[in-house]
Amino acid sequence: MSSPANAERPAARAPSRARRAGRGFSAAASGVLLVVTALLVPLAILSGWARLDIGDVDEYVGTMEPLASNEHVQADIAAAVTDRVMRELDTGPLQDTVAEFVESAIRSFTTTETFRTGWNAANREAHGAVQRALREGDGNGAVTLNLAPITQQVKDQLEADGVPFADRVPVEDVEVTILEAHRFPAARQSFRLLQEAGLWLAGAAVVTAAVGLLLARRRARAAVLTCLGGALACGALLIGIVIGRRATLDDLPRDVSEASAAAxxxxxxxxxRTLAWAVLGGLLVLALVIAVLAGLRRTRPARR
Incomplete structure (x- = not known):
């Protein structure tokens, strides 16, 4: 006959197995959640950019504003406006001379504050088209910048300087292409999803990190690995930006300047890119701090 003590052993083992199974499930769930956290970090960066920087008209104009001082952009705008102007003028043997004069005048104008004001106005007007091209693929996905306000200012300046034929300078139908989203349908679909997600992805990353760390048995180690994983994901995002830049510049139409497209x-x-570098650096520093503090805690002598 079995003793009462022996009869109680199977019953005692059952809770022990249940606890081990519970710990195993918690560890697995923690690992999955922390991996998801690391993957959400670059997605949160991109969704914030799509929603706040590209989605907001003022932020978009502010993003494009420095291009007004870019010499390659200035040269392309001067060439586009000059080409359109000279198509309307027939000055006979003086055609080349007049073209050089007009382009020089336009290049000079692109360095003024008036040009920068017109550039910002043109980009503000184009913002809606940029949004539609990236989100919905309206038309062929090509977005052009209407240079009519700039051309009008050039015309006024030429007339004030007494340039012959200045009154015949056309103001309408002067455009430059700034975006051809139709060449990247997959990126366009991703952009729409990221913009709709907005800041929710950042919140999701915080929640998954918190729950994952709560479920982890060795929280300091889990926190360090999560930081390193997030930093690695940010590095992948930076590499992706470099690859995307190269792919964009390698597949430009002939009439688009590579230097301007790069700008x-x-x-x-x-x-x-700036935020990815900042987050990458911050996560590496945080991982180092957590590792050092955990090491100091382990080496601290126990109190008697």
Missing amino acids: VFDALASAP
């Missing part, structure tokens, strides 16, 4: 890409990518 536009760099302006648009400036915010997520």
Whole structure:
């Protein structure tokens, strides 16, 4: 016959197995949540950029504003306006001379505050088209910048300087292409999803990190690994930006300047690139601090 003590052993083992199973589930859930946290970090950066920097008209204009001082952009605008102007003028043997004079006048104008004001106004007007091209793919996805306000100011300046034929300078139908979203349908779909997600992804990253760390048995180690994973994901985002830049510049139409396209890409990518570097550095520092504090805690002599 079995003793009462032996009869109680299976019953005692059952809670022990249940506890081990519970700990195993918690560890697995913690690992999954912390991996998700690391993956959400770059997505949160991109969604914030899509919603706040590109989605907001004032932020978008502020992003594009420095391009007004870019020499390559200025040269392309001067060339586009000059080409349109000279198509309307027939000055006979003086055609080339007049063209050089007009382009020189326009290049000089692009360095003025008046030009920067017109540039900002043109970008503000184009913002809606940029949004539609990136989110919905309206038309062929090409977004052009209407230079009519700038051309009008150039015309007024030429007339004030007494330039012959200045009154015949056309004001309408002077445009430059700033975006061809139709060449990147997958990126366009991703942009729409990221913009709709907005700041929710950042909140989701905080929640998954908090729950994952609460479920972790060795929280300091889990926190360090999560920080390193997030930093690695930010590094992947930075590499992706570099690859995207190269792909964009390698597939430009013939009539689009590579230097100007690079300037536009760099302006648009400036915010997520800067934030990715900041988050990457912050996560590495945080991982180091947690590791040092955990090490000091382990080496601290126990109180008697």
